[in-house]
Structure formats: structure tokens, C-alpha cells
Amino acid sequence: MPFEIAADDIVRTFDEVPADGRPPLLVLDPLLSFLDEAGLGEGEPSISAIGDGHSNATYLFERGDIRFVLRRPPRPPIPPSANDMLREARVLRGLEGRARVPRVLAVCEDESVIGAPFYVMEMVEGHVVTMAMPEELDTPEERQRTAYELIDALVEVHGVDWRAAGLEGFGKPDGYLERQLRRFLGLWDHNKTREIPAVESVGEWLKTNLPASPPATIVHGDYRLGNVLLAPEPPSRIAAILDWEMSTIGDPLADLGYFCTLYVQQDDPPVGKFELSPVTRQDGWPTRAELVARYEEKSGRSMTDIRWYQTLALWKSIVFMEGNYKRASSGMSDDPYLKAFGDGVIELAQRAEGLTRGE
CATH class of the missing domain: 3.90.1200.10 (Aminoglycoside phosphotransferase (APH), C-terminal lobe)
Structure with a gap:
């Protein structure tokens, strides 16, 4: 389920990095430029975090008339070969139409956008079940x-x-x-x-x-x-x-x-x-x-x-x-x-x- 984003998770530009030096997870201005180029909605988005937030960061975006999900690694330090979003996006693209996976909409290898590689996938409606069935x-x-x-x-x-x-x-x-x-x-x-x-x-x-x-x-x-x-x-x-x-x-x-x-x-x-x-x-x-x-x-x-x-x-x-x-x-x-x-x-x-x- 979505939950509120922590204040130091998102900044407008890299100039607004918090005084404690903790890198943000989303940098909005360059990210919106990337989304514009990918044709993923228009204008200011509504953003909410999804999941437990203990590993990779996952966000639900509502922008214009579309909804999509952004996945990025956690803050560093990251263990070697872990939290590889480009690898995850590659296997999802390979499995599209062959297994039950979300469709990848865009992939960003350029770390200068939000500080790490990330990808965007379709929002699939459904229930995540752990404690109780719907x-x-x-x-x-x-x-x-x-x-x-x-x-x-x-x-x-x-x-x-x-x-x-x-x-x-x-x-x-x-x-x-x-x-x-x-x-x-x-x-x-x-x-x-x-x-x-x-x-x-x-x-x-x-x-x-x-x-x-x-x-x-x-x-x-x-x-x-x-x-x-x-x-x-x-x-x-x-x-x-x-x-x-x-x-x-x-x-x-x-x-x-x-x-x-x-x-x-x-x-x-x-x-x-x-x-x-x-x-x-x-x-x-x-x-x-x-x-x-x-x-x-x-x-x-x-x-x-x-x-x-x-x-x-x-x-x-x-x-x-x-x-x-x-x-x-x-x-x-x-x-x-x-x-x-x-x-x-x-x-x-x-x-x-x-x-x-x-x-």
C-alpha cells in the first residue's frame, strides 16, 4: 500500500541535498524532464511510496491521466552486484508476454538524473498478501x-x-x-x-x-x-x-x-x-x-x-x-x-x- 514519502527522500534539485549529506532518492526537476521525454504524463505528479521500503525504493506516480511505478536502489552503500535496477528491467522486458510480469515503460542508465539508475513500469492493480487474504x-x-x-x-x-x-x-x-x-x-x-x-x-x-x-x-x-x-x-x-x-x-x-x-x-x-x-x-x-x-x-x-x-x-x-x-x-x-x-x-x-x- 502507498505511504507518505519521508521529507529527505525527495528534493527539487541536487542543490537542495539535505545538510546531513544523505543523498535523496528522487530529484524532481531532472526526473520530470526524463519522464517528459519518455512521454510519461504531463505536469506535476502525485507521488507515494509503495511497499515496506526496506530495500529498493518503489514509488507510485500519478501524472496527468496515467499511473506508473518507478523503481530505484536504496541509498548507498550498496553491496556488490545487489540492487541492480538495469538488470531487473532487462529480465522484465525479456519476460513480457511470456510470464506474468509488469511491462517496462522506460529505463534510465544516467545516474545524473536522480543519483542512480532506475526504471519505470506499468502499474498493475492487485493485492499484495502477507498477513491476511482480501x-x-x-x-x-x-x-x-x-x-x-x-x-x-x-x-x-x-x-x-x-x-x-x-x-x-x-x-x-x-x-x-x-x-x-x-x-x-x-x-x-x-x-x-x-x-x-x-x-x-x-x-x-x-x-x-x-x-x-x-x-x-x-x-x-x-x-x-x-x-x-x-x-x-x-x-x-x-x-x-x-x-x-x-x-x-x-x-x-x-x-x-x-x-x-x-x-x-x-x-x-x-x-x-x-x-x-x-x-x-x-x-x-x-x-x-x-x-x-x-x-x-x-x-x-x-x-x-x-x-x-x-x-x-x-x-x-x-x-x-x-x-x-x-x-x-x-x-x-x-x-x-x-x-x-x-x-x-x-x-x-x-x-x-x-x-x-x-x-
Whole structure:
């Protein structure tokens, strides 16, 4: 849902940068010139922020008779290879007409416009669901349909011919899991604010127990209920898949394992602040095993070692959380949610270690 923009997020020109030196997220005058050239509305816009604001900044613009969404990275420092908006825009353009994604309207590589690359996409109407289903979809039947839609939409993504979609060179089809381990070990070295031996030991376990990957597909990288839009009216349908910044070409089972890691079912023990979509505990939502079986049936692929993929998902989350905690503790973000990640990283590392032991 939209919320009010913080006062230091937007300035008219770069001459108005706040005295504390924090770079703004929107610089209105050069941005409006860019939008004019792209034919995206006329005059002064109405702007509201969308989402939780903990990572990339996303804004809804209403300008003249059109509405659109602008996506840009957060304030620096940004970890290497993270928050890449140009990469996200490229995969969205490749998937247009092939999967359920918003249409990209304009891309800006010129950092002199607002201080970072960004892109503009169409506004897709729908519901983001985490805590509760919309009233019109709040029945056991529609909850089940939503879960199956999540799997079917993921199967569609994994079924796209990424070469035909113009994504040659977007990622390396071979060695995806090995690269994930190298990349996130490097990110951990960049992000960490303290020594946490469990993070290192889990990384070693992942390297030692590396599974064989099926043929490479497009991988979303952060596929979960909170990153899709449900269509406004029943029957339940995934209208769009959002947040493609982690996408690449690689092992499709990594998406399924990640999805299962974040998907809670009715009989799961509570996981506190790490439970991103508690709505799936309600009647009607299938079990993880049922959803894996549907994926296997629809895709023709078999899940191999889901415990390994779930451990990878937790481990990657730890690395990202530590990076967000570093931003908050260094003063680059005043978001209290990110500051609370300090203890959370240690809790998740202990959970990941437990998974390696089969607990």
C-alpha cells in the first residue's frame, strides 16, 4: 500500500541535498524532464511510496491521466552486484508476454538524473498478501487456488526459453550453485559486522553437499507470496510477479527450495519476525509437500535434496540481513526494522545449522 514519502527522500534539485549529506532518492526537476521525454504524463505528479521500503525504493506516480511505478536502489552503500535496477528491467522486458510480469515503460542508465539508475513500469492493480487474504478471496477454496497459482506461475517462468527471450549472457547456465556459494561468501565478507562461526560452517556444508542441477532456466531468486500481486477479483489469480532484482539463469530448484523455506504451513512451529506470510497457516493452504508435488507434475522436474536448497535459502537470507543491519548500524538507514536484524542474523544462522544436521 502507498505511504507518505519521508521529507529527505525527495528534493527539487541536487542543490537542495539535505545538510546531513544523505543523498535523496528522487530529484524532481531532472526526473520530470526524463519522464517528459519518455512521454510519461504531463505536469506535476502525485507521488507515494509503495511497499515496506526496506530495500529498493518503489514509488507510485500519478501524472496527468496515467499511473506508473518507478523503481530505484536504496541509498548507498550498496553491496556488490545487489540492487541492480538495469538488470531487473532487462529480465522484465525479456519476460513480457511470456510470464506474468509488469511491462517496462522506460529505463534510465544516467545516474545524473536522480543519483542512480532506475526504471519505470506499468502499474498493475492487485493485492499484495502477507498477513491476511482480501475479503473476496478469503475462503479455503480461494486460498488453495492461490497456492496452486503460485506454483503454476513459477512453472511458467521456468518454462520460458531464456535465449528466445533475449537473455543470452544474462547469467551463466552452468555452475549456478557453485557461483551462488562464491558470491554469497564474498557478500558475507563485505556485509559482516562481526564473526558468526555458524555462517561459515553452513557455507562449508553447502559446498560439501552440493547437488546436481537440472538444465538451467530463468531463476527469480526471491520467489514468495509477498512478491506477487493477486488480481483484484475472484477467482484467485497471480496478476504479476514482482521484485526481479535477484534474477538470473540457473537452477530452477533453487526457486522452489526458497519458496518452501519461506512458506509456513498450519502445523509449523512459530518463527517470529521471520514469518513473512503467516496467512498460509489458515485452512485451505496446501502443505509444502503438496506444492512440491504440483511443481513436479506441472514442470516435469523432480526435486532432489530439498533440505540443501532450503539451507541455501536461509544462508542467503542471513547474508542479506547482515548487509541491511550494516546499513542501519552505520547510519545509512534509520529504519528500525533493519536495526533489529542484529539478533535476527544469529537466530537464522542457528536455524540453518540445525537444518544441516537434519533438525
